[in-house]
Amino acid sequence: MVLIGTLGRSGTIDRLAAAGKIDVAPIADKWESYTIQTVRDPMPGVHEALVIAGSDKRGTIYGIYDLSQNIGVSPWYWWADVPVVKRRSIHVAYGKYFQGEPAVKYRGIFLNNEAPCLSAWTAEKFGGMNAAFYARVFELLLRLRANYLWPAMWNNAFNEDDPRNGPLADEYGIVMGTSHHEPMNRAHKEWTSRRPGNGQWNYLTNRPAVQNFFREGARRGRDRELLVTIGMRGDGDTAIQGTGGIRSDVELIETIIKDQRRILMEETGKRITDIPQVWVLFTEVLKYYEAGLHVPDDVTLMFADDNVGYIRRLPTPEERATRTGGFGVYHHMDMNGGPYSYKWINTNPFPKIREQMNLALEYGADRIWITNVGDLKPLELPIEFFLSMAWDPKSVTKDRIAEWTVLWAKREFGASHAEDIAKLVSRYAKYNAWRKPEQMRPDIYSLENYREAERMVALWQRLRQRAEAIHDALPDNFRAAYYQLVLHPIRGCCNLTEMMVAAGRNARFAQQGRASTNAEATEVKRLFAQAHRIRDTYNHDLSGGKWNHLMDQPYIGYVSWYQPIQDITPAVSELDLEDTSRFGVAVEGSVQSWPGYYLPPSLPMFDSLHRDRRWLEVFPRGAMPTTATVQASDPWIILTEARAFSSGKEDRRYWVDIDWAKLPAGRHEGAITVSDGTVTMSDSAAQEAISITVIADKASSGQMQEAKGCWGSLGAAFSIPADGYERTIAVGDVRWDAIEDYGRVEAAMSIFPVDAESMPDPTRSPRLEYPLFIGEPGRWTFDLITAPTLNINPNNQLSVALWIDDAPPQIYSVFSPARKASEEFVGEAHDHDSRTDMRVVPFTVDIPSAGRHTLKIAMIDPALVLQSIIAYRDPLPASYFGPPSMRIGEG
Missing domain, CATH: 2.60.40.10 (Immunoglobulins)
Incomplete structure (x- = not known):
């Protein structure tokens, strides 16, 4: 017998607890916790039972789905067609299992930027974003142990498109919210379809109508579990219409929030502290907070990332000490807007998500995590990783990411190919993060230097060959899921890289007068047609057309941040060839x-x-x-x-x-x-x-002997991977440590613990030492290639130090007063760095003598992620990645 119930709501469970048959002390009065226990003689006539007991409604649900997943039902059984393996029998080990509270209280996703894909798909399959559609979403969230949702909002209104949506969410136990610019449980479409008063979404000029709009939203949600977004932005997710100055803008927003809280109490009859609320510091809203805008302490402050996954700000110790509402993070895996749009495919590597969201945890932003997932598909992998980390960060520490991915692959496709599949999905996301597909151009990778373009094509082709070999070896019933989760993104992105490089060759060959210019033009057109065949397989052939329209997103031919109407073939040239043999x-x-x-x-x-x-x-x-x-x-x-x-x-x-x-x-x-x-x-x-x-x-024999094991050259540019150090020096428990499979390298280096205090004296801070051999003395430039992380701590400037041998250290502050505006969100440097997914931190050093030296890099502030060092004396040849690294004597 299987007995399932919630403490305080199930008489059977409460009687078992009172009789001492089950132990519920570890979960009593806890948030979303559960226990699974085997019980002998639970009641007359029953020899043994499996008991699933939750501390609350969702705790019980998570316990049920824990058992379901262990039996062999993937959370993605419907959403990605992962086969449910039939078993003749199921065995459960005797004992007690307890799952405590999640690390993050509210964990969820935001369906956004949902046209053309999700909108067309739901219209065809469900008749719109109605209760039948959202029931599938709610079940998926619960199977992934999420509890929070911002519903689709582009021309959609969750509560009005289908009146069953809101009550159904409450029945499932999904906490509903609204997006960063949709306050008081109201969709923006609800405003634009009415335009009450004078029609302006403006608290200064149309206050009574706006207040009534707020009031209707508060009244509608009074009997449901909501997390209410408060504050106000401008009409259609733009900046709020200002009052003429930052101080008066602050006063206006404080007035809006005060009025919203009063309305919430009046319409629900609840104490304001019993109504969870969040104010989202998205885009320009952060500047109001930095300017001193006061929000009541029980409201959760949700910091945002820069729309490409790097968190802009996190709470200081002083802020954490004063806010009962805590802090959260609004994260992006998909974006339609600045600095650029990316909506087609997964470009979110796990190590990056883990590094950034671990900062959120360690800096106390653990009340709410929500991530913008666009159409939901095809972001299945990063969604599950993000929510797994929010649930139990210990399961995805920086050193267990590969293990987590193998376990995921084993669950979805069995043990035979799990390790290979885990590598495939990790690699394709890593390559995509180097340059998101929408940002690919024919001239991105160098055709002339470091064989860069051909190395990139070879990387993708090897990935595709491995993915196709596994596809052919899998049983037929696994192939639809495998195509969606593994093969399609690899085929599509390999094809895109081949096409863009072919277009780059076409342009270069035309410049060089090559007859093969015309062959490259033909190849570009072939690959463009191939891109659409890959898309059509997903839309039309998988599972009888189940996913039609979910790959409608154009991704080739962006000319601005806004998506093209349809894919645009890269421009090509053709030559009129003479009948000669020149x-x-x-x-x-x-x-x-x-x-x-x-x-x-x-x-x-x-x-x-x-x-x-x-x-x-x-x-x-x-x-x-x-x-x-x-x-x-x-x-x-x-x-x-x-x-x-x-x-x-x-x-x-x-x-x-x-x-x-x-x-x-x-x-x-x-x-x-x-x-x-x-x-x-x-x-x-x-x-x-x-x-x-x-x-x-x-080199002479003496030079060869001196240089062996070093990084360097006789005079040319060279590169050092961050983990290629000879010695690392810790200070107490503060140290440089590796983040495997991060960014452009096999392992990046960062400071742990991530919330360590800054150390202004680099000679007394944790440092890395690298052995150098320099063939020519003189002035050398050392570019530190770092992740484009932002200044999460306003008390720091994200500084780092570098020096050679015993020379005085140089300190570079990324967010110095002179650089801050450029480096911050939507600044000129940020715009560039967000596209290349790296930042260059330059140092110029005079090296007076040829020979062996020691390069030293030291922490000043935490949260900087070092990927590699590029050294050069003469101008660096143009390329995207710089010279490949090679230790002398090992090539």
């Missing part, structure tokens, strides 16, 4: 081509410490193949022919390697000549061949 040459490190450019070509210098290989490409400039030959001037220059990184079948790449054994130490110069035996014209001069300069710099 050749051209392009070399690594240059956008130019030869013949035709006035400066002679040269390859980037070869450095024996790195043992890099370089490339040049030879291609037709006419409709006929070229007969050009490629020859090296010296035996230490090794040429290997291969296919070019091109859609043109006639383009050839020649890898250039150096046989270092044939060279003494020092700098050497040679050449590679390309010729087809005819005279060509280059910058108005006749020449028989193109000569490409090759310079190789070989």
Whole structure:
């Protein structure tokens, strides 16, 4: 027998507790807690029973769904078609299990930016966003142990679109709220469909009508469990219409909140402290709080992120000590607005979510967490991760994220492929965060430097190949879920990357006069059509068309923050080719081509410490193949022919390697000549061949010995991963520690505990030390590549220190008075950094001597996340990621 009930509401459960048959002391009077216990002889005629008892309604529900999930029912069984595995028998271990209170009291999602996808899908499948639709949402939330919802609000009104919606939420136990700009349990559509009074959403000019609007919302929710949004913004999620000055604006908002609280008491008959309320400090609203706006202490203050997942502000110790209503966070996994929109696919890696929301926990913002999830699908993974962390942060510590993901994959798809699937979903989100799909452009990844574009294409192609192999190995009944959760985002994003890089090649090849320009134009068009086939499989083929319209979101061709009406093919060029066999040459490190450019070509210098290989490409400039030959001037220059990184079948790449054994130490110069035996014209001069300069710099045996194990070069730019330190020095329990799989690197470094006190003296603070070898002395720049985290503590400036050997430390403050406006939300630097998902913190250092040195990086403030260090003496070659890292002697 299975007995289920709530303490104080179920006579059976209360009798078992009174008789000592079940232990309920650990959950009594707790919020959303439950126990699952096996009981012998619970009542006459019953030998044993499984008892699920909750401290309250939701506690009982969570206990039921805990058992359901352990039996094998995924929370996503309906929402992602995860098969429910049938079992002949179920075994439960004897004993007692207790689940205490969640870490975050109110945990939920915000359905937003829901057109064109969710709106069209619900219209087709449910007839609108009605009770039939919301019943599915409510069940999912409860299975994910959430309890809070902001309903869809673009041309939707939860309480009026279907009068059953509100009562149904209360029956399910879902606490309803309204979005950051919809106060007093009213949807904005409810205002725009009426426009009472003079029609203006303005408390100065239309106060009686606005107050009555508030009153109706308060009255409607008096018998339901609500979390009431208070305050006021402008009409349609814009800034409030100001009064002419910040001080008078503050006074106006204080008046609005005072009036709203009075109305709530009058219409509900409750004490105001018995009505949970939240004021959301979104966008410009934060400035009113910073200007001294006072909100009663029982109201929860909800800080917001920057719309791309980085929290703008968290409470100080002084604030935490005075507010009984506590603090919360409004988070985004989807955005339609500034700094840019991203609505198509999941771009939210777990380590980033965990790092930011852990800050919220440790800084005391644990009353309410809500995240903007757009259409809900296809954000299944980050939604569950976010809510799991809100429920039990210990299950997703920074060192258990990979474990959590494997357990998720095992639950959804079985044990056979769980580890591989976990890596796939982690990797695709990580790659997408480097540059969100909507922000992809043909020129993002460099075609000339560090083989960046081709490395990115190869990363995605390997991911796609692994994902497709697993898809083919899965039983048929798992494939619909696998396509939604794993294969579709990987195929779609791989295709997008290939298309944008092909469009970049098309533009570059046109500039270089390559005949393969036309092949690249054809490839772009093919991949654009392929993008829509991938979309249509999701919309039309999965589960009999169950998800039609949920992939309608345009994502190709953004020209501003606002979504395009439909996907736009990247612009391409085509050449009118002559019927000749002329050749051209392009070399690594240059956008130019030869013949035709006035400066002679040269390859980037070869450095024996790195043992890099370089490339040049030879291609037709006419409709006929070229007969050009490629020859090296010296035996230490090794040429290997291969296919070019091109859609043109006639383009050839020649890898250039150096046989270092044939060279003494020092700098050497040679050449590679390309010729087809005819005279060509280059910058108005006749020449028989193109000569490409090759310079190789070989370290001495002493230099090689000194440099082994270091990061550095004989003079070229180099990169150091943050976790590539030789030594880490802690101060007490404050230390630099790794965050695995974070950002652009395998492991980033940050300060723990995350709420450590600032340390103004870098020589006495936690630091990282990196071994350097510098081949050329002089002025070097060290760019710290950090996450674009914001200044969560207004008492700090997010400062960090750097120095070489025993030189005086330099301190850089990201949010110094001079930089603050640019670095903060929607500032110029923030706009750039939010698109690249990184910030550059530059230091310029004079290194007086060549040889081995120690680079030191020290904490000043916590909450800075270091990903890598890029060092260079000469101007850094243009690229998105900079030079790949390689420790000397290990390449």
